[in-house]
Amino acid sequence: MRDQIxxxxxxxxxxxxxxxxxxxxxxxxxxxVRLTAGAHQETWAFEAIGEAGAVPLxxxxxxxxxxxxxxxxxxxxxxxxxxxAGQCGVPVAAVYHILAPEDDLGxxxxxxxxxxxxxxxxxxxxxxxxxxxxxxxxxxxxxxxRIHAMPTEGLPPLKIRFAAAHLDELYALYQSFxxxxxxxxxxxxxxxxxxxxxxxxxxxxxxxxxxxxLIVGPDxxxxxxxxxxxxxxxxxEDLGWITVxxxxxxxxxxxxxxFGSVEQMLKGYRSASGEACDLATVRYWRxxxxxxxxxxxxxxxQPPRPGLPMAIERAMIGRRVSETExxxxxxxxxxxxx
Amino acid sequence: MTQHPPATELLASVSHFLRDELLPSLSGALxxxxxxxxxxxxxxxxxxxxxxxxxxxxxxxxxxxxxxxSGLDAMRSALCREIACGALTLEQPALREHLRAxxxxxxxxxxxxxxxxxxxxxxxxxxxx
Numbered sequence: 001m002r003d004q005i006x007x008x009x010x011x012x013x014x015x016x017x018x019x020x021x022x023x024x025x026x027x028x029x030x031x032x033v034r035l036t037a038g039a040h041q042e043t044w045a046f047e048a049i050g051e052a053g054a055v056p057l058x059x060x061x062x063x064x065x066x067x068x069x070x071x072x073x074x075x076x077x078x079x080x081x082x083x084x085a086g087q088c089g090v091p092v093a094a095v096y097h098i099l100a101p102e103d104d105l106g107x108x109x110x111x112x113x114x115x116x117x118x119x120x121x122x123x124x125x126x127x128x129x130x131x132x133x134x135x136x137x138x139x140x141x142x143x144x145x146r147i148h149a150m151p152t153e154g155l156p157p158l159k160i161r162f163a164a165a166h167l168d169e170l171y172a173l174y175q176s177f178x179x180x181x182x183x184x185x186x187x188x189x190x191x192x193x194x195x196x197x198x199x200x201x202x203x204x205x206x207x208x209x210x211x212x213x214l215i216v217g218p219d220x221x222x223x224x225x226x227x228x229x230x231x232x233x234x235x236x237e238d239l240g241w242i243t244v245x246x247x248x249x250x251x252x253x254x255x256x257x258x259f260g261s262v263e264q265m266l267k268g269y270r271s272a273s274g275e276a277c278d279l280a281t282v283r284y285w286r287x288x289x290x291x292x293x294x295x296x297x298x299x300x301x302q303p304p305r306p307g308l309p310m311a312i313e314r315a316m317i318g319r320r321v322s323e324t325e326x327x328x329x330x331x332x333x334x335x336x337x338x
Numbered sequence: 339m340t341q342h343p344p345a346t347e348l349l350a351s352v353s354h355f356l357r358d359e360l361l362p363s364l365s366g367a368l369x370x371x372x373x374x375x376x377x378x379x380x381x382x383x384x385x386x387x388x389x390x391x392x393x394x395x396x397x398x399x400x401x402x403x404x405x406x407x408s409g410l411d412a413m414r415s416a417l418c419r420e421i422a423c424g425a426l427t428l429e430q431p432a433l434r435e436h437l438r439a440x441x442x443x444x445x446x447x448x449x450x451x452x453x454x455x456x457x458x459x460x461x462x463x464x465x466x467x
Binding site: 033034179180181182183185186188189190245248250251252312313315316319320322323325326327329330332333335 | 366367370371374375377378381411414415417418421422424428434437438440441442444445448449452453454455457458461
């Protein structure tokens with residue numbers, strides 16, 4: 001296990017050695033910074049100085065204290081998927097190198113650093129994006145359609161999860177935490193009683209397609225990030241997940257990411273794929289999504305090893321379970337509109 | 339003489355110092371983590387202020403729903419079982435009201451700035467008018 005305290009100095013040394021080996025120049029002094037990111041993976045930004053000048057890059061790798069999860073794919077698989085997605089017309093940050101054991105940098109990959117904004121709140125509030133915001137939902141529909149159209153043969157091995165499999169996995173996870181949420185019980189029961197008709201062919205599902213995992217410029221979505229929850233299953237899952245209230249970042253009346261309507265998204269989806277998805281199906285997957293996010297929050301609130309304190313961000317994510325309970329009630333037992 | 343200041347006021351002072359005096363001098367990951375830490379202190383303060391009353395209200399609602407009082411944890415588990423087996427459903431207004439009241443009281447402690455909580459509070463204010 002890597003020592004987190006020593007990481008920046010050791011990391012800079014190893015990273016520089018890797019850049020030299022790859023013929024990408026060398027690490028620019030003082031350019032290595034950790035970006036705040038997920039609790040499972042860490043993301044570092046840096047610049048490589050080569051013949052072409054300074055090139056901004058990203059290192060994404062498993063955290064030293066990453067808790068192994070049934071839900072996530074390994075970073076090598078993630079990198080291969082991103083490459084394939086790029087070949088299929090999905091906007092992604094190009095992968096330059098998949099870390100090998102001899103790189104001594106842990107498990108992960110180097111990729112292009114796409115210019116633009118990934119902080120959801122800024123995408124929703126910065127005047128620089130005022131012009132593009134009304135078009136983002138439609139663009140997200142178009143991009144989702146491209147992801148779902150990717151041929152699944154030739155992809156690295158992925159788990160197949162339709163709704164029923166998700167629910168079984170989530171219920172086992174819920175019970176592993178001792179259960180005890182009446183709202184989650186209601187949600188599990190409703191979701192099991194209203195299972196969507198299962199498509200015969202499993203399709204590639206991004207699994208975490210939402211505001212916060214997009215790089216947006218004034219011209220629109222430039223890259224879809226964070227493919228670690230990818231799996232095969234029902235493509236409608238991605239269309240519901242992006243409408244989960246947690247991903248509206250306060251703009252509750254714009255269901256798609258806080259920037260647009262479901263109708264706009266489905267229009268973009270239909271024109272790119274020729275496939276229709278109805279509002280009830282999106283609502284089903286929003287419900288499953290809120291429940292899933294609630295259990296992801298609970299899962300993250302675990303100490304790296306028993307007896308050690310949790311990192312503060314992780315600990316606080318545990319208290320976001322209640323937001324998903326309220327969101328589930330707003331879907332399944334809404335208060336009358338006044 | 340009672341101990342003064344109470345724990346909630348101590349936490350308010352710490353939170354105020356961290357937010358107004360320390361935070362502006364930090365940047366990057368340290369500032370981010372400090373902000374999360376301040377939020378945690380504020381959450382603990384709200385829990386100290388509201389937690390006991392919220393639990394008492396939850397308990398009395400549960401006792402009414404289940405028609406006997408076996409303690410908060412036991413009643414929560416019992417409610418989960420009743421829902422899982424279909425004995426209690428969202429068709430029943432008493433269950434809806436209990437779940438919503440509990441969720442709102444929890445959010446008042448965990449995250450009172452959350453959009454769905456603010457929307458719920460706005461509906462309550464309208465209803466009262």
